[in-house]
Amino acid sequence: MCGGGMAFGVRRGRRQVLRVLAALAGSGLQSARAAEQGAAPVAARPKTGARMITQMIGANGWASAPGDVAMWKDMGITWGRDVVGPGQGESASSIMDVDKTSPTYISDLPPAILANNRNGIHSLLLLGFTPWWNATVPKDSKSAPKDVRAWERYVEAAVRKYSAPPYNVKYFQVWNEAAGKLSGGLPQATFWHGPDDDGKLDRPYERAMQDYVERIHIPAARIIRKYKAYVVYGGWPDQGGLDTFTQWIEYRSPTLNERMLDCVDYLDFHYLNVDDLSPIYDKYVKNGPARGIWQTEIGDRFIIDPFYLPRYFFDFAVWALERNWDDPDKYVSMVYHWDGYEPFRLTHRGPPRTYNVSGKSLVVLRKTLPGALAPLAASLKFSEDASGSALYSGSDIVVQVSASTGWRTVEINTGSTPASGQASVAFIDALTGVAAAAQDAQATWNGSTLSVRFKVPLVMNGAERKTPAHLAYLVVRSKA
Structure with a gap:
């Protein structure tokens, strides 16, 4: 069972489509560990209480400086997301390191999590990727591990540490945007690569689904649930197509005899419109087995349209209120990215850091919707x-x-x-x-x-x- 004991191994730059979609901007288009395995499961947060607009607003990255935290609070951001690692970077005998974060692992993760806890910000830790020495595609960190036991050691170290006090992280995301051939025409997903005859990535990855389920997702999900934490799906990319998503999420591994769907707590998508989530809710959340729907990446170049974010989150709240928003963690969306030098980011990095139009629009949204929400x-x-x-x-x-x-x-x-x-x-x-x-x-x-x-x-x-x-x-x- 996915929620059962220890996992066992199977022994054997941003997407191009967003550059195209940028041209459409303005058209309205649209990231305490239980000491004993038998301990009672934790609750995400109390299901009772008011639903607030801030409960569904997140951002990729962390707010580190006090001034950054103040701006997050002003924008109503209560969730952060980033990677944990780098794991065993050089070999199977390397010291396990899960104390770094950021895309290049240059920032310290423990103080970031503790700061989040002090400031009422919830943390989602992304588990990925494959060290160069263990990659199926030579030196490609976005390919499957040759030895699944190395992946399991990394996941175990990260979840064991950060699900326990004083960090108490309860949400772990498995990989990022794993998919096969994309509906937009690319033969392989940006973050999930497989070998072909000539070592290039210009042909379909035929075992993409089976390798991901058996080598990445189910082994990680078993470990996450062992520590009474929650499994967040790895962000299905918008170019993957929802029909293909259904094939993936319902895929039953012939080797492990389990479906990925039964090893997921929160379904997750990237860059979809709010209306696109309705059939997903009806099929997988309304009557289970999933607990909720997240989008851990929204925005990016879509935010060139200044209406995108205020419309998205207002529509998301109206949508959620009509779909049994009984848990404050049930519906979450995270802006990609909260800082940078492009004018469509939430803030301009500075110094000094200032709001861009999109960031200011979230401030206005939070101030305009200060009370408990109701349909x-x-x-x-x-x-x-x-x-x-x-x-x-x-x-x-x-x-x-x-x-x-x-x-x-x-x-x-x-x-x-x-x-x-x-x-x-x-x-x-x-x-x-x-x-x-x-x-x-x-x-x-x-x-x-x-x-x-x-x-x-x-x-x-x-x-x-x-x-x-x-x-x-x-x-x-x-x-x-």
């Missing part, structure tokens, strides 16, 4: 050239609206009327947080229908998009 069981009827969705934040109705210049309206049939029969409304720019003048937004009740009239400015915050529009929040508060 708004009401129909929305927008006027011409306006659209959006809505939810409750505390007792406030919050509508995220995209509209063109001029006076627009939305009617919200809530089914009830507040005792006072009065409401106030604020019209807030989704990118800057600037509120419009009071006379530019009014709300009136007509029976159980709330009518909101608002003026979209002449200079729209999405004027440079392929389809120009203004993205804003209508925050409606009933008067006592």
Whole structure:
């Protein structure tokens, strides 16, 4: 069984597609160990309590300096993700090192995890990859290990250390974006390579699925569950196709006689739209066996569209509230990447570090949705050239609206009327947080229908998009 005893071995630069998709930016397109094996399983976090927008916002990397932590909190980021390693870098007799992180293993991991714990940030540790000396494809760290026992030693060392106090990490991701031939046309996945006749990677990796399941995923999942921690799937790439994902996740190893699906707690995808997650929820989460759906990489060049992140997370919250968001860890998405020099990252590295438009939009989102979230069981009827969705934040109705210049309206049939029969409304720019003048937004009740009239400015915050529009929040508060 995947959750049973010790695992046993089987003894024998960013993706090109995002550069293409960058050209479409603006079109709305879219990372205490139980001392005894028999100890009771841990809980992710209490299932009771309020659902907050911050619970689903994460970023790749760690916030190290106090100023960085402050900016993460301002943006509502409560999850971080990075690799642990490097393991046994030179040979099977090398000292095991799982105290480093970052893509080049130049940063110390233990203080990063402890800082996360102090600051209320949850850590996801990515387990990967293959040391050069053990690689099936010579010196290729993204290929399967020749000796699975070396992979198991690395996973065991990392999970044993970081699932225990004082780190108490409970989420471990197995590899990254392993797949076979991609729907976009590439013969092999960026992070999962197999040999071919001439040693190149320009032909399909015929054993991609079986090798990954038997040599990487199931051995790692058994170890992770032995330490009462949770298995996060290795981030299915958007170019892999969801039909192919189903073939992979339901694949039963003829050697181990287990499905990968039964060795996963949280399904994980990269760069999908929120709507793409619905069939995955229906098939694998609604009635199990998976506990939830994550996206450990979203954004990147998609964020060239300044509406991408605020739209994504608002839609994700509305979507989650309609799909039994009973556990605060059930639905998480992590921005790739939170810092850098490109203008579409959350922050500009500096010094001093400053917010880019995308980072500021998360600050606005967090401040606009400060309360417990709840679904708004009401129909929305927008006027011409306006659209959006809505939810409750505390007792406030919050509508995220995209509209063109001029006076627009939305009617919200809530089914009830507040005792006072009065409401106030604020019209807030989704990118800057600037509120419009009071006379530019009014709300009136007509029976159980709330009518909101608002003026979209002449200079729209999405004027440079392929389809120009203004993205804003209508925050409606009933008067006592």
